[in-house]
Amino acid sequence: MPARRSSPSMxxxxxxxxxxxxxxxRVLNKSPLVRPETRERVEQAMKELxxxxxxxxxxLVTNRSARLGMVSxxxxxxxxxxxxxxxxAAAREVGYDVSLVGLETVSPSTVRVAVERLLDQAVEAVLVxxxxxxxxxxxxxxxxxxxxxxxxGVEPGDHxxxxxxxxxxxxxxxxxxxxxxxxxxxxxxxPLDWAEAVQRREGWLAAHRxxxxxxxxxxxxxWSAAGGHAAGALLxxxxxxxxxxxxxxxxxxxxxxxxxxxxxxxxxxxxxxGFDDSPEAAYTWPALTTVAQxxxxxxxxxxxxxxxxxxxxxxxxxxxxxxxVPHLVVRDSAARA
Amino acid sequence: MPARRSSPSMxxxxxxxxxxxxxxxRVLNKSPLVRPETRERVEQAMKELxxxxxxxxxxLVTNRSARLGMVSxxxxxxxxxxxxxxxxAAAREVGYDVSLVGLETVSPSTVRVAVERLLDQAVEAVLVxxxxxxxxxxxxxxxxxxxxxxxxGVEPGDHxxxxxxxxxxxxxxxxxxxxxxxxxxxxxxxPLDWAEAVQRREGWLAAHRxxxxxxxxxxxxxWSAAGGHAAGALLxxxxxxxxxxxxxxxxxxxxxxxxxxxxxxxxxxxxxxGFDDSPEAAYTWPALTTVAQxxxxxxxxxxxxxxxxxxxxxxxxxxxxxxxVPHLVVRDSAARA
DNA sequence: CGGTGAAATGTTAGCGCTCACAATGAGCCA
DNA sequence: TGGCTCATTGTGAGCGCTAACATTTCACCG
Numbered sequence: 191m192p193a194r195r196s197s198p199s200m201x202x203x204x205x206x207x208x209x210x211x212x213x214x215x216r217v218l219n220k221s222p223l224v225r226p227e228t229r230e231r232v233e234q235a236m237k238e239l240x241x242x243x244x245x246x247x248x249x250l251v252t253n254r255s256a257r258l259g260m261v262s263x264x265x266x267x268x269x270x271x272x273x274x275x276x277x278x279a280a281a282r283e284v285g286y287d288v289s290l291v292g293l294e295t296v297s298p299s300t301v302r303v304a305v306e307r308l309l310d311q312a313v314e315a316v317l318v319x320x321x322x323x324x325x326x327x328x329x330x331x332x333x334x335x336x337x338x339x340x341x342x343g344v345e346p347g348d349h350x351x352x353x354x355x356x357x358x359x360x361x362x363x364x365x366x367x368x369x370x371x372x373x374x375x376x377x378x379x380x381p382l383d384w385a386e387a388v389q390r391r392e393g394w395l396a397a398h399r400x401x402x403x404x405x406x407x408x409x410x411x412x413w414s415a416a417g418g419h420a421a422g423a424l425l426x427x428x429x430x431x432x433x434x435x436x437x438x439x440x441x442x443x444x445x446x447x448x449x450x451x452x453x454x455x456x457x458x459x460x461x462x463x464g465f466d467d468s469p470e471a472a473y474t475w476p477a478l479t480t481v482a483q484x485x486x487x488x489x490x491x492x493x494x495x496x497x498x499x500x501x502x503x504x505x506x507x508x509x510x511x512x513x514x515v516p517h518l519v520v521r522d523s524a525a526r527a
Numbered sequence: 528m529p530a531r532r533s534s535p536s537m538x539x540x541x542x543x544x545x546x547x548x549x550x551x552x553r554v555l556n557k558s559p560l561v562r563p564e565t566r567e568r569v570e571q572a573m574k575e576l577x578x579x580x581x582x583x584x585x586x587l588v589t590n591r592s593a594r595l596g597m598v599s600x601x602x603x604x605x606x607x608x609x610x611x612x613x614x615x616a617a618a619r620e621v622g623y624d625v626s627l628v629g630l631e632t633v634s635p636s637t638v639r640v641a642v643e644r645l646l647d648q649a650v651e652a653v654l655v656x657x658x659x660x661x662x663x664x665x666x667x668x669x670x671x672x673x674x675x676x677x678x679x680g681v682e683p684g685d686h687x688x689x690x691x692x693x694x695x696x697x698x699x700x701x702x703x704x705x706x707x708x709x710x711x712x713x714x715x716x717x718p719l720d721w722a723e724a725v726q727r728r729e730g731w732l733a734a735h736r737x738x739x740x741x742x743x744x745x746x747x748x749x750w751s752a753a754g755g756h757a758a759g760a761l762l763x764x765x766x767x768x769x770x771x772x773x774x775x776x777x778x779x780x781x782x783x784x785x786x787x788x789x790x791x792x793x794x795x796x797x798x799x800x801g802f803d804d805s806p807e808a809a810y811t812w813p814a815l816t817t818v819a820q821x822x823x824x825x826x827x828x829x830x831x832x833x834x835x836x837x838x839x840x841x842x843x844x845x846x847x848x849x850x851x852v853p854h855l856v857v858r859d860s861a862a863r864a
Numbered sequence: 865c866g867g868t869g870a871a872a873t874g875t876t877a878g879c880g881c882t883c884a885c886a887a888t889g890a891g892c893c894a
Numbered sequence: 895t896g897g898c899t900c901a902t903t904g905t906g907a908g909c910g911c912t913a914a915c916a917t918t919t920c921a922c923c924g
Contacts, residue, residue: 196590197672199879199880199881200880200881201880209903209904210903210904210905211880211881211904212882212883212903212904212905213902213903213904215881215882215883216902216903219882223901223902223903224902224903225901225902225903228902228903242646242647243647243880243881244587244649244879244880244881245583245647245648245649246582246583246584246586246587246592246649246879246880246881247583247587247879247880247881247882247909248880248881248882249583249881250581250583250584250587250879250880250881250882250909250910250911251880251881251882251883251908251909252881252882252883252909253533253909255583265608265611265612265615266605266608266609266612268603268605271602271603271608271611272603274602274608274611274627274629275602275603275629278602278627278628278629279629279631282628282644287626287644287648288626288627289624289625289626289627290611290615290625290626290627291615291619292611292612292615292616294616307619307624309579310579310580310582311582311624312581312582312583335534414806415806415807415809415810416809416810418810419810440806440807443807443810443811444810446810446812447810447811447812447814450812469751469752469777470752470777470780470807472752472753473752473753473755473756473780473781473783473784474780474784474811474812475783475784475787475811475812477784536909536910536911537910537911538910546873546874547873547874547875548874548910548911549873549874549875549912549913550872550873550874552911552912552913553872553873555911556912559871560871560872560873561872561873562871562872562873565872565873580910580911581909581910581911583909583910583911584879584909584910584911584912585910585911585912586879586911587879587880587881587909587910587911587912588878588879588910588911588912588913589879589911589912589913590879
């Protein structure tokens with residue numbers, strides 16, 4: 191038995207059957223111009239030889255890579271990894287492969303490098319999931335030869351972007367608290383160079399504004415439970431706050447922890463609402479009332495947009511996709527004032 | 528200004544400078560056989576024209592793709608996404624790109640399809656992060672033209688695999704409980720077709736065996752907080768259990784929740800230990816004692832192994848990498864019996 | 865000042881595939 | 895029978911690059 195040389199080519203398959211390489215190509219590309227019997231024999235030969243089409247050669251001649259690039263910040267966090275998973279699934283569905291570049295730190299320069307890297311792989315579109323606004327702007331400013339789709343950190347003016355309506359989600363969360371009779375709601379914010387953090391904060395303000403109420407104190411957070419814990423310690427020591435809106439569930443968990451540590455009884459002494467509906471949210475103590483986002487739909491839409499942009503070339507911009515609306519999930523961590 | 532045609536090729540750059548395309552190639556490949564001044568001019572031209580090397584053409588002629596494939600199950604879970612992130616970073620470090628295929632459901636057939644997909648992308652190695660053992664076996668049985676590296680679900684006999692010593696981690700966790708004076712420790716297991724689940728269970732048994740103690744009751748779980756919650760309800764209703772080892776942190780969180788719901792006081796009435804050291808573990812109530820794994824090192828090692836295997840070709844198998852040893856993180860959820 | 869070897873550059877031939885077009889053959893009608 | 899059409903298959907070129915080899919340039923020596 192001869193050692194397995196380099197993998198067989200179309201020519202090998204063709205020779206094996208006694209047809210031309212073009213006929214093999216036709217079979218592969220499902221051309222109707224092949225006699226069923228011939229097709230049969232070619233397919234048989236491909237199986238026997240273990241033929242696998244050479245994607246590089248194909249990409250070279252067609253000038254298309256069938257590849258989408260995704261740069262994802264904070265792949266280890268819940269939201270981003272959900273988005274990555276859904277983009278991957280959606281892309282595969284429509285015959286695209288995906289190249290992933292994770293970011294260890296997010297900044298204009300790291301995002302630029304990541305995008306460059308994807309371009310070197312000849313991706314047909316770049317999806318950026320990095321809510322950090324300066325980084326997004328940097329990517330936008332790059333004058334790319336392919337469409338760039340935003341999957342996070344979207345702002346109203348953005349084109350070629352899919353996102354979740356953070357303001358609406360936050361407004362619903364805070365509104366819920368206010369409707370429960372709380373006169374003011376404190377906010378532990380996310381890092382304010384993230385679009386999401388700004389928007390959730392905006393929703394918090396809006397909910398108060400709509401009811402002619404003064405928003406409660408605002409504390410800084412960083413998406414993490416640690417940040418939430420620190421903020422919670424401050425809050426527990428503080429004054430008359432009866433309700434808190436945390437920028438995300440991790441923050442809310444830290445908050446809960448700090449309040450317990452301070453000996454408060456929840457939710458009677460203090461109501462807490464989070465954002466994300468992470469898998470653990472239903473199992474905090476007390477169970478977290480939060481805002482659920484449909485990440486999987488995000489991925490699908492982003493891929494759809496990318497495809498549309500690829501097809502459309504430099505044509506008219508694709509129809510803008512409305513923001514997805516998240517919904518409130520009421521559990522036990524928020525109670526009547 | 529002419530519309531941007533298809534992107535410039537080496538020939539374009541060469542013509543622009545007045546050299547041959549081969550000289551451009553030499554510059555690109557850092558050959559020392561280029562006069563510094565020539566190199567300078569070529570680089571200048573590349574910048575001006577926005578030249579970008581065509582990776583397909585390069586892959587075609589070199590017969591190498593500089594691409595690693597990774598199939599990852601449960602990308603949305605904490606561990607897997609951490610692994611994916613670290614593999615990605617490590618691969619990039621050594622000049623490889625990574626193609627990701629996420630699995631929505633894990634089974635022999637879905638894994639096979641995923642691997643096929645990666646092979647069609649001409650990856651130079653496949654990393655499989657899918658602890659589900661039957662799926663792993665299926666991938667192993669495929670007789671691939673490229674190395675396959677296991678990143679999860681590793682068992683002692685496995686070759687070309689990196690993993691974390693789950694048995695040791697579990698033994699440490701349960702040993703900690705036993706050393707605290709508990710006479711027996713209950714276990715809420717993971718799904719037992721996952722190697723990790725089996726191994727953690729084995730560590731639980733081993734810790735008892737070493738001390739000549741009878742293991743406490745065993746309950747079924749599924750890695751999720753929901754599963755832990757169900758098990759916790761049973762446990763709370765039950766007999767004389769004073770300590771529980773949960774298969775992972777999510778399970779432990781569900782457990783904690785159920786015990787609180789049952790009105791128990793933790794950790795006095797019942798001690799709980801988890802596994803994973805997820806970011807939230809420090810902020811449960813009480814803070815979770817758990818086992819920390821260094822995922823990032825996992826990715827690095829996996830990529831290292833893959834590279835070694837790619838280089839080595841069919842040569843002698845690479846030196847086996849010892850399992851990483853996780854360590855116990857003591858917090859508040861486990862107390863003296 | 866011709867010869868020499870190393871440094872620098874050029875030339876040519878594909879890699880495996882798709883595209884455009886050419887060629888073959890069978891069926892059919894006048 | 896000749897010619898026409900359609901279905902099927904074949905041929906040739908070339909995508910952008912690298913590898914192997916060929917050629918030119920040039921500093922330096924006897």
